[in-house]
Amino acid sequence: MFNHAIFNTLHEEVSRYGATLVAVSKTKTPNEILTVYQAGQRIFGENKVQELIPKYEQLPKDIEWHLIGHLQSNKVKYIAPFVSLIHSVDSEKLLQVISKEAVKCNRIIPCLLQVHIAEEETKFGFSEQELLAFLTNYAALPLSNVRLCGLMGMATYTENVAQVRKEFAQLAAIFKQVAQQYVNLQPHFKVLSMGMSADYRIALEEGSNMVRIGSLIFGERS
Ligand SMILES: *Cc1c(COP(=O)(O)O)cnc(C)c1O
Numbered sequence: 001m002f003n004h005a006i007f008n009t010l011h012e013e014v015s016r017y018g019a020t021l022v023a024v025s026k027t028k029t030p031n032e033i034l035t036v037y038q039a040g041q042r043i044f045g046e047n048k049v050q051e052l053i054p055k056y057e058q059l060p061k062d063i064e065w066h067l068i069g070h071l072q073s074n075k076v077k078y079i080a081p082f083v084s085l086i087h088s089v090d091s092e093k094l095l096q097v098i099s100k101e102a103v104k105c106n107r108i109i110p111c112l113l114q115v116h117i118a119e120e121e122t123k124f125g126f127s128e129q130e131l132l133a134f135l136t137n138y139a140a141l142p143l144s145n146v147r148l149c150g151l152m153g154m155a156t157y158t159e160n161v162a163q164v165r166k167e168f169a170q171l172a173a174i175f176k177q178v179a180q181q182y183v184n185l186q187p188h189f190k191v192l193s194m195g196m197s198a199d200y201r202i203a204l205e206e207g208s209n210m211v212r213i214g215s216l217i218f219g220e221r222s
Helices: 004-016 030-038 049-058 073-079 092-104 128-138 161-181 200-205
Strands: 020-024 043-046 064-067 085-089 109-116 146-154 191-193 210-213
Touching (some): 004 020, 030 049, 049 073, 109 128
Parallel strands (some): 020 210
């Protein structure tokens, strides 16, 4: 259940860090999303294309929709006309498809590269090494209609705060290094998307400027 007081406190805390709050609305109904919209929230994140499309169609058009989950190449065409930010780019091939579909829509699509920082094997993303190798070649790639705006990562799902902090610090260090080293990415390479309901505070302390928060805003998912 949406709790206005919790939302306001969260919004204030995130703003104090100068960070952006993405309200993760996966599994939630359009009416539940509208409640949060009416509280002032305009940025919502979804992890599945098939769930995002009907919500985009039904809900107010000033919502900025972020795709935060694993994205299959064959689904890019459905979101290319309107998506505001794709957090989960995890391959060069996917970026090529996004650029191609963006050309058809006459758009430039902002993207984040997902970096694998967690211990778990199930999380998608570039390793640090793969990321640096990819960025070294990036300027030479024909990717006219995507814009690399930063990095996204997820920490290991654990109660071990020290480990979570270490992983966020590691991603923040990679982000800083990339921002300094790959000057061709400026002035757009500014977003560090890390932190969810359970660990957003640690993420903010470690330098996150975009948090993706679902259950804390909407209540637990069933
Ligand atoms: C579900 C999800 C979130 C939000 O998770 P909560 O724990 O509900 O805050 C953030 N990022 C991604 C990629 C997700 O899939």
